[in-house]
Amino acid sequence: MKIAVDAMGGDYAPGAIVEGAVQAAKELTDSRVVLVGMEDVVKAELNRLGASGLPIDVVHASEAVGMDESPAVAFRKKKDSSIMVGVDLLKNGQADAFVSAGNTGAVMAASLLKLRTIPGISRAPIAVMLPTSKGWSVLLDAGANVDCKPANLFEFGIMGSIYASFILGKENPVVATLSIGEEEGKGNDVVREAAAMLKKSASLNFTGNIEAKEVYRGNADVIVCDGFVGNITLKVSESLAEMMEKALRGVFMTNWRSKLAYLLVKPYFEGFKKRVDHSEYGGAPLLGVNGTVIISHGSSKPKSIKNAIFQAERCAKMDIIGKIRQSMEKNAAIEGEFERSPAASGAE
Amino acid sequence: MKIAVDAMGGDYAPGAIVEGAVQAAKELTDSRVVLVGMEDVVKAELNRLGASGLPIDVVHASEAVGMDESPAVAFRKKKDSSIMVGVDLLKNGQADAFVSAGNTGAVMAASLLKLRTIPGISRAPIAVMLPTSKGWSVLLDAGANVDCKPANLFEFGIMGSIYASFILGKENPVVATLSIGEEEGKGNDVVREAAAMLKKSASLNFTGNIEAKEVYRGNADVIVCDGFVGNITLKVSESLAEMMEKALRGVFMTNWRSKLAYLLVKPYFEGFKKRVDHSEYGGAPLLGVNGTVIISHGSSKPKSIKNAIFQAERCAKMDIIGKIRQSMEKNAAIEGEFERSPAASGAE
Numbered sequence: 001m002k003i004a005v006d007a008m009g010g011d012y013a014p015g016a017i018v019e020g021a022v023q024a025a026k027e028l029t030d031s032r033v034v035l036v037g038m039e040d041v042v043k044a045e046l047n048r049l050g051a052s053g054l055p056i057d058v059v060h061a062s063e064a065v066g067m068d069e070s071p072a073v074a075f076r077k078k079k080d081s082s083i084m085v086g087v088d089l090l091k092n093g094q095a096d097a098f099v100s101a102g103n104t105g106a107v108m109a110a111s112l113l114k115l116r117t118i119p120g121i122s123r124a125p126i127a128v129m130l131p132t133s134k135g136w137s138v139l140l141d142a143g144a145n146v147d148c149k150p151a152n153l154f155e156f157g158i159m160g161s162i163y164a165s166f167i168l169g170k171e172n173p174v175v176a177t178l179s180i181g182e183e184e185g186k187g188n189d190v191v192r193e194a195a196a197m198l199k200k201s202a203s204l205n206f207t208g209n210i211e212a213k214e215v216y217r218g219n220a221d222v223i224v225c226d227g228f229v230g231n232i233t234l235k236v237s238e239s240l241a242e243m244m245e246k247a248l249r250g251v252f253m254t255n256w257r258s259k260l261a262y263l264l265v266k267p268y269f270e271g272f273k274k275r276v277d278h279s280e281y282g283g284a285p286l287l288g289v290n291g292t293v294i295i296s297h298g299s300s301k302p303k304s305i306k307n308a309i310f311q312a313e314r315c316a317k318m319d320i321i322g323k324i325r326q327s328m329e330k331n332a333a334i335e336g337e338f339e340r341s342p343a344a345s346g347a348e
Numbered sequence: 349m350k351i352a353v354d355a356m357g358g359d360y361a362p363g364a365i366v367e368g369a370v371q372a373a374k375e376l377t378d379s380r381v382v383l384v385g386m387e388d389v390v391k392a393e394l395n396r397l398g399a400s401g402l403p404i405d406v407v408h409a410s411e412a413v414g415m416d417e418s419p420a421v422a423f424r425k426k427k428d429s430s431i432m433v434g435v436d437l438l439k440n441g442q443a444d445a446f447v448s449a450g451n452t453g454a455v456m457a458a459s460l461l462k463l464r465t466i467p468g469i470s471r472a473p474i475a476v477m478l479p480t481s482k483g484w485s486v487l488l489d490a491g492a493n494v495d496c497k498p499a500n501l502f503e504f505g506i507m508g509s510i511y512a513s514f515i516l517g518k519e520n521p522v523v524a525t526l527s528i529g530e531e532e533g534k535g536n537d538v539v540r541e542a543a544a545m546l547k548k549s550a551s552l553n554f555t556g557n558i559e560a561k562e563v564y565r566g567n568a569d570v571i572v573c574d575g576f577v578g579n580i581t582l583k584v585s586e587s588l589a590e591m592m593e594k595a596l597r598g599v600f601m602t603n604w605r606s607k608l609a610y611l612l613v614k615p616y617f618e619g620f621k622k623r624v625d626h627s628e629y630g631g632a633p634l635l636g637v638n639g640t641v642i643i644s645h646g647s648s649k650p651k652s653i654k655n656a657i658f659q660a661e662r663c664a665k666m667d668i669i670g671k672i673r674q675s676m677e678k679n680a681a682i683e684g685e686f687e688r689s690p691a692a693s694g695a696e
Contacts, residue, residue, distance in 0.1 A: 132591065133591050133594060143528060146528060146535065146536040147536045147537055178580065180491060180494060180575070180576055180579040180580065180583075187494065187576070188494040188495045188576050189495055191576075211583055212579065212580045212581075212582075212583030212584040212586075212587060213583040213584075213586045213587045213590075214587065215583075215584050215587045215588075216584075216587040216588050216590065216591040217587065217590075217591075227528070228528055228535070228536050228539075228577070229576070229577060229580055231528040231560065232526065232528065232560045232577055232580060232581060232584075233560075233580060233584050234560075235528075235559055235560030235561040235563075236560040236561075236563050236564075236580075236581050236584055236585060237584060237585075237588050238560075238561045239560060239561045239562065239563045239564040239565065240563075240564050240585050240588050240589065241588065241592070242561075242564065242565075243480065243481050243564040243565075244589070244592055246481060247481075247620050248596075250616075250620070251613050251616040251617055251620060252613065254613075254616050257612045257613075258612060258613045258616060260609075260612060261608075261609035261610070261612035261613045262609070264605045264606060264608060264609035265599055265600065265602075265605075265606045265609045268598075268599040268606060269599055272595050272598075272599060
């Protein structure tokens, strides 16, 4: 396997990216890392890290897309960016997966326009890992597609199930639609119809709606929602965790007793933090395009990149894309059925 | 002022409701509480609590709506429920506000169908208080309206601003639309157009979009979203808080050192919990109907009910409804403008 890595993307690029690639390359047995970026810069980093002899290749790309640049403009004007060159490697079969911590919109645009979606898939969602009381769940879409149709959510459910069975190691992962009531028929029009479609799929272990208060209880392995709701879910969680951490710090900093208390429990807090640490998993795949694309956090440190490379290698080896293609062939009939007969949709 | 209270609604009704009403009545100076419910049951509770001489009246209602009953069925079949009778008191001018911890859907249905919405308002949202790092914010809609149009969110913004200026005591509260990016034009179609409309209102201190990661930072006094997103925001927060509390308990229960640490910081935790305790505020108003309706948590204890009664009294005294009516007159032109010219909507 050849894993292409965007050496120029991310808040700490190229240093942290090249370092992560070097860490991964030291552990890879039969795969190679292909660093895509400005050759002299990347090679200088590799030299600095003493990486000679490792299974690392460098492919030159003369441009880099800024983290805040418009994806559409970047796609039109920066034809030789590390993102474009990386996706081209994937498209031309010169790489089996592509990892980027760069501009998410630009990675999505390049992936969608160059690789295209898998037959039967109309939108490509981003699938993220969510820590729960019981372990981890997969949530999709995390923010790639804001206005969704029922068929989009239906496809997210199919893809999420395949990805979860791989990443969580569960044979028949529990799939749920995120809604505002558990009962069938609760939610907005789109969720209602998507749930009716998912219920019809024989290949899915679909449990119906879950309410948002269930999200962190870990009873659903796959949580399906549109990108607007998914983004809100993730970012609100981030915001609340931030407030609670601040409050907790306030509690512990009140006086000398509370400071002593902090010293007594500090190691266990760190254990908890490590357990819910995203960087252990690497990145989030853009599912549904014809190629394994892993999007890492913009703030990725070397460990994140290393884990994203391993994740990309495993996704490619497991042929997630082939499995999605097969599953969509089996489930295509359901979409057709709902398109023909809106009355069968379950929407009231 | 006469504050009608649904004595039969809520998980701990009638006991906790009547007790809350008695606590409130002891502190009210020029208002009366009107308990609506089965006369013998309510009077027995009042006797038990030794409430004679307090400014409390009882109005009989022969039926009660169950917490899980269908609101539509309850509206059709239980014409003499405490909810229907309470709303009728409001409609007929025999009460100035109505408080219920009962079936939210049934309270909404009765309020909408009997009181109707204020001229210019097409949907009635529920406005909740959200604890933040800086104090409190108002979020609306908390779940009453799942599929919204831009004009609905626009109206929520107008009403939220009036309510926040009263409840937060801020003269010109900062209003924001909840979206997935701060920049103008980010979000889904509905939010984009709603933001464009809110921007045009001269009477609003509209700041544009806030991302969900900002929600608990307290920079916006009023957070506008549809009921689906609002419900997800609140319930996901509940879910994460539950997981974090569980994890925290795990941290403190690890061994004798951590247990000692817990004893040292326990009082400060309780201080924080009290600070973010919803029951201090009472309930959430259903804004936009022709009457002051306060919806309390189903799990309301006497303190919540007491505070909801005070809140209802203040809302009625401040004439929130009159203020909404005036503001809608001023802002009606904006809706007309957007309806006539979709090109002016800012949606791309």
